[in-house]
Amino acid sequence: MEERDFIKREIEKIGVIMRAIWGYLFGGKDRTATTIGTEVVMSKDMLKKEMNFDVDEFLLLDESESIEYLKGFEGLDFHNQESLADILAEIGNREEPHASKLYLGKALFLYELITKQSQTYSFEREEKAAKIRSQL
DSSP: OHHHHHHHHHHHHHHHHHHHHHHHHHSOSOOOHHHHHHHHHHHHHHHHHHHOOOHHHHHHSOHHHHHHHHHTOTTOOHHHHHHHHHHHHHHHHHSOHHHHHHHHHHHHHHHHHHHHHHOOOOHHHHHHHHHHHHHO
């Protein structure tokens, strides 16, 4: 029972972190490239500090390594993984072409992984994945 409560708290904590990063990165309308770049760095730092999740390392992992990496985060359930994929996709849409492919590719990987592992079909998630496929 205590372990289940711990996992539930971790899931909620990670959800709060993801929503905070989303709001921080994409909350305002009037952003410059410099501001966006700074906000991306600060958001990656927040993930590292709060969750020990290294975005730069995660982007460079192959599929099997990525799956193992994700397993190390108990609170990273399907909903939080999708939030992470949404964040990576949005960053990818704003980055230079080389970096964009890394972010978009990893976001697509996460959407596909969630669909496989959750055994739940989401039209919204599939739409996001299709949009990324067309960009890559």
